[in-house]
Amino acid sequence: MKKQIVVSVLAALVFTGCGVTDKHEVVVDNNLDFDRIEVVSVKCADLQSMFGGNDLENVLVFDPQTSQYLVSQLVDDDQDGEPDEFLFQARVKAHSSSTYRLESKENASDLKQVPAVKTFSRFVPERIGDYAWENDKVAFRTYGPEAERLVKDGEPGGTLSSGIDLWLKRVDYSIIDKWYSGNLQQPGYYHKDHGEGYDPYHVGSSRGTGGTGIWENDSLYISDNFTAYRTICTGPLRTTFELDYAPWSQYEVKETKQISLDLGSNFSKFDISISGDIPNDSYTVGITLHEGEGSADIDKDNGAFSHWELIDGVPIGEGIVIDPAMVADGFTTNSNVPDQKQLLVTTHARSKLTYYAGFAWTKSGQVEDEADWAELLQRQAKIIANPLVVQVH
Numbered sequence: 001m002k003k004q005i006v007v008s009v010l011a012a013l014v015f016t017g018c019g020v021t022d023k024h025e026v027v028v029d030n031n032l033d034f035d036r037i038e039v040v041s042v043k044c045a046d047l048q049s050m051f052g053g054n055d056l057e058n059v060l061v062f063d064p065q066t067s068q069y070l071v072s073q074l075v076d077d078d079q080d081g082e083p084d085e086f087l088f089q090a091r092v093k094a095h096s097s098s099t100y101r102l103e104s105k106e107n108a109s110d111l112k113q114v115p116a117v118k119t120f121s122r123f124v125p126e127r128i129g130d131y132a133w134e135n136d137k138v139a140f141r142t143y144g145p146e147a148e149r150l151v152k153d154g155e156p157g158g159t160l161s162s163g164i165d166l167w168l169k170r171v172d173y174s175i176i177d178k179w180y181s182g183n184l185q186q187p188g189y190y191h192k193d194h195g196e197g198y199d200p201y202h203v204g205s206s207r208g209t210g211g212t213g214i215w216e217n218d219s220l221y222i223s224d225n226f227t228a229y230r231t232i233c234t235g236p237l238r239t240t241f242e243l244d245y246a247p248w249s250q251y252e253v254k255e256t257k258q259i260s261l262d263l264g265s266n267f268s269k270f271d272i273s274i275s276g277d278i279p280n281d282s283y284t285v286g287i288t289l290h291e292g293e294g295s296a297d298i299d300k301d302n303g304a305f306s307h308w309e310l311i312d313g314v315p316i317g318e319g320i321v322i323d324p325a326m327v328a329d330g331f332t333t334n335s336n337v338p339d340q341k342q343l344l345v346t347t348h349a350r351s352k353l354t355y356y357a358g359f360a361w362t363k364s365g366q367v368e369d370e371a372d373w374a375e376l377l378q379r380q381a382k383i384i385a386n387p388l389v390v391q392v393h
Contacts, residue, residue: 210357
């Protein structure tokens with residue numbers, strides 16, 4: 001899949017005085033026919049070159065359109081103690097560009113915005129080892145080793161699933177800690193809507209929205225719960241973490257899933273590393289169809305796969321977006337076995353796969369109807385195929 005950000009450094013250092021040691025322009029270009037608000041990235045190695053080794057905590061992004069400094073985030077992708085990416089959220093009109101100013105200031109901490117909304121993720125040991133993540137639009141979770149152990153030992157309260165669960169939030173602030181805390185005091189708390197949303201979404205042994213498997217001879221083989229996790233970052237603009245899965249199926253498939261979620265996006269990004277001698281075109285991503293009462297749409301040409309259904313009488317759209325070049329096939333399965341009615345996307349993946357999985361719940365106000373959801377999904381496909389271009393001058 002194409003890289004999401006293209007960065008070129010075109011100028012040398014500029015001394016400005018008045019507390020600003022250096023400044024550079026950042027131009028963000030949008031070649032699509034709709035406005036975009038997205039998190040963009042500048043390589044920290046380029047910032048170090050531009051700002052002469054100054055502390056990157058002192059780098060700010062100034063928006064001339066609003067005359068304000070924007071929220072930014074440093075990310076240490078490889079966890080070596082040094083930041084690798086500098087993130088900020090760009091707003092760019094259709095077929096247009098936006099210009100921002102990077103500045104290094106000694107009093108940067110006094111000028112940085114305190115974000116009203118943010119991304120967040122964490123391991124949840126108090127709820128049998130879930131891993132949960134969210135932003136201002138959506139929330140997700142999946143299940144860990146303690147939940148698996150309870151099931152295999154015949155103890156109550158466990159969950160055996162590598163599917164991806166959806167939490168239907170309708171507020172822009174973080175709810176993960178609050179809902180889990182409420183569940184400790186009142187079991188089942190987050191299965192009821194207390195005004196912020198709730199979790200009515202059933203996963204079971206299905207793929208939920210975005211779970212993986214091996215499709216062979218009309219059967220889907222899946223892993224157990226994740227065995228280990230690593231939180232890479234959680235901040236105002238992006239949260240990223242990794243999940244490891246023990247070898248599974250006759251092919252001894254081993255997976256590491258790096259999952260990230262940006263502020264403002266309805267879609268988590270999944271970067272999967274796969275090992276094992278799996279058959280060609282068998283690595284699969286899926287969406288549960290629950291009881292098969294919704295509608296599914298398969299668009300292999302654009303790599304967009306959608307399910308629209310009612311949950312407790314309220315519409316929700318779930319979807320997967322993937323590079324069309326990686327798609328082998330897309331189809332739905334009809335089965336009387338619980339949780340096995342699914343929309344499945346088989347892929348050409350052998351060792352790596354990137355895709356996006358997400359949703360929109362009408363009660364959140366993000367979409368009004370199925371046509372709105374279809375447009376949101378198609379826009380995501382266009383965004384992946386046409387990343388914003390970032391140039392630093």
